[in-house]
Structures are given as structure tokens and as C-alpha cells.
Amino acid sequence: MAVVIIRQDEKINAWKQALQENAPDISFFSFLEPHDREKTEVAFVWKHPEGVLKNYPNLKYIASFGAGVDFLLEDKSIPDDIPITRVVDPILASDMSEFVLATILDNLKHLRHYKVDQLNCQWKPQDYNRISDVQVGIMGMGALGTDLAKFLTLIGFRTIGWATTKKPQLGINMYYGDKERNSFLNQSNILVCLLPLTPSTKEILNRDVFKHLPEGAYIINVARGGHLNDQDLIDSIDEGQLSGASLDVFHDEPLLPEHPFWKHPKINITPHIASVSDVASVLPQLIENYRRFKKDLPLNNLVFRQKGY
Numbered sequence: 001m002a003v004v005i006i007r008q009d010e011k012i013n014a015w016k017q018a019l020q021e022n023a024p025d026i027s028f029f030s031f032l033e034p035h036d037r038e039k040t041e042v043a044f045v046w047k048h049p050e051g052v053l054k055n056y057p058n059l060k061y062i063a064s065f066g067a068g069v070d071f072l073l074e075d076k077s078i079p080d081d082i083p084i085t086r087v088v089d090p091i092l093a094s095d096m097s098e099f100v101l102a103t104i105l106d107n108l109k110h111l112r113h114y115k116v117d118q119l120n121c122q123w124k125p126q127d128y129n130r131i132s133d134v135q136v137g138i139m140g141m142g143a144l145g146t147d148l149a150k151f152l153t154l155i156g157f158r159t160i161g162w163a164t165t166k167k168p169q170l171g172i173n174m175y176y177g178d179k180e181r182n183s184f185l186n187q188s189n190i191l192v193c194l195l196p197l198t199p200s201t202k203e204i205l206n207r208d209v210f211k212h213l214p215e216g217a218y219i220i221n222v223a224r225g226g227h228l229n230d231q232d233l234i235d236s237i238d239e240g241q242l243s244g245a246s247l248d249v250f251h252d253e254p255l256l257p258e259h260p261f262w263k264h265p266k267i268n269i270t271p272h273i274a275s276v277s278d279v280a281s282v283l284p285q286l287i288e289n290y291r292r293f294k295k296d297l298p299l300n301n302l303v304f305r306q307k308g309y
Contacts, residue, residue, distance in 0.1 A: 026290065062082055089278065090281070099274040137185065159172050162184040164195075193222065198309070218243050221245070228247070
């Protein structure tokens with residue numbers, strides 16, 4: 001039984017080598033090299049070319065290389081009965097929390113503005129905010145959101161959370177569903193999106209959400225580009241409802257050169273680097289699930305298609 005590795009980046013050969021070194025008894029192939037598609041029953045995938053999985057008529061199991069699976073659920077060529085798993089990685093969570101903290105502090109202390117001033121040889125001190133001045137609202141309280149809430153609370157931030165469904169006690173004030181969303185938004189000076197991308201959360205970051213935030217609120221999207229209505233964000237910033245945004249994810253990646261985000265002075269862009277799968281941490285999960293699949297054991301971190309994660 002062979003495993004095909006399907007990625008559209010420069011890391012595909014490095015992943016293949018690492019997998020082969022850690023599981024020499026398993027045959028791994030890049031989808032770009034010759035291999036027997038008829039004998040391939042397992043695929044390890046990250047943002048594959050849509051429809052490529054149709055080339056594997058005996059595929060029985062698909063594993064995402066990361067925490068996200070929206071790209072798989074959007075591929076209608078994948079049969080509904082093929083199980084899909086995702087990565088649940090504590091290193092991914094801690095990397096995300098560190099990135100969001102850095103982004104928040106950069107915003108509170110105006111650090112990137114001073115870099116622009118430096119390049120223009122300008123000395124322009126600004127009033128800054130303290131941790132105690134803001135409350136952070138986290139949309140999406142899965143593994144990443146929960147880790148972020150704990151992290152920010154330890155540092156001293158006032159933190160609240162919102163989720164579409166009830167969660168176990170998380171130690172912060174929680175709000176749920178459409179009925180409680182506006183109460184959550186009204187209190188969020190900084191809004192962090194860590195939701196899974198599903199049909200119900202597509203473009204959830206829109207004008208209606210922005211208008212319920214305190215005036216001057218700041219948006220951080222580190223989930224998926226599909227969560228954001230781009231034009232609504234630009235309009236809400238230009239109209240003064242929002243003070244700005246930091247975006248790490250986009251509808252099209254790389255972000256198209258002509259996109260207005262590039263030159264907007266109040267939108268900060270990073271190239272989807274908030275949290276990147278660590279090979280040493282992810283490999284054991286992929287290999288263990290493969291072995292569980294071969295033994296017909298329950299798979300870890302199985303995706304529930306109806307929920308979208």
C-alpha cells in the first residue's frame with residue numbers, strides 16, 4: 001500500500017524525505033513523480049490542485065498536513081465516505097499565540113508606524129495603549145483559540161470568546177451563536193478570527209460584524225481569507241469604524257499584486273506565516289494514523305464533514 005504526497009509548494013520533497021526516514025517500511029511518492037495510482041490508498045495533502053484526487057480510484061483515506069481542511073471539503077470530487085483527518089499540534093497552537101500577541105503589541109505601541117517614520121526621517125511620537133486598555137475578543141474557540149485565550153490571560157489581557165457551539169469551561173467569559181454574537185462584539189476592542197472556514201462562517205468578517213464593534217476596533221485575521229469580506233473591511237476602516245487590520249490569510253494566495261490591501265496604510269499584511277506546521281511534530285501524527293488505518297482502528301483527529309472541521 002502506497003502513500004501519495006500532494007502539495008503545491010517547494011516543501012514536497014523535504015516532506016517525502018522526512019516521512020521516508022521516519023517510516024522506512026512505508027512507500028511514499030510525490031504526486032509529481034511516476035507511481036502506481038491504482039495501488040495508492042492513502043493521500044497526505046496540503047492545498048492540492050482541485051480534482052487531482054480523482055486520479056486515485058482506490059483512495060480510502062486522506063490526511064491534511066495541517067489544522068485546516070477547508071480546501072479538502074471544498075473539493076466536490078472527493079467521495080463523502082472517504083475519511084479525512086487533520087493535524088492537532090501544540091506547536092502550531094503556541095506559534096499562533098505568539099504571533100497574535102506580537103501583532104497585538106505592535107498595534108498597541110504603533111511599532112510599524114515608527115518604522116515608516118524612520119524611513120522618512122520623521123520624529124512623530126504617538127500616544128500608546130496598555131494591555132489594560134483593551135479587551136480581546138476571539139472568534140473560534142477550538143484548539144488554537146483556546147490556547148490563545150489562555151496565553152493572553154496569563155499575560156494580563158482581558159479576553160472573551162465566541163463560538164458557534166457550546167464548549168467546555170474555558171476560564172473566560174464565553175458567548176455562543178447568533179443570539180449572543182453582538183454582545184460579544186460590543187466588548188471586543190481587538191477582534192481575532194480563529195474560526196474554521198465553513199459555509200456558515202464564510203465572509204463572517206463583514207460590515208454587519210464591524211458595525212457592532214466599539215469604534216476604533218482592530219481586526220486580526222489569522223484563520224482563512226474566506227472569512228473576510230475584503231471591501232467591507234476597507235470601507236469600515238476608511239469610514240473610521242475600524243482603526244485598521246492585520247491580515248495573514250487571503251482569498252487568493254499569494255495576494256494578487258493589484259489588490260488594494262497592499263497599499264492601504266492601515267492594513268498590515270503578512271504572507272500566511274502566523275503558524276506553520278513543524279515537521280518533527282506533525283510526522284508522528286501522520287504515521288500513527290496511517291498505521292491505525294491499516295489496522296482498521298479509529299483514526300485520530302477525524303474531521304466531521306457536517307461541522308466543517
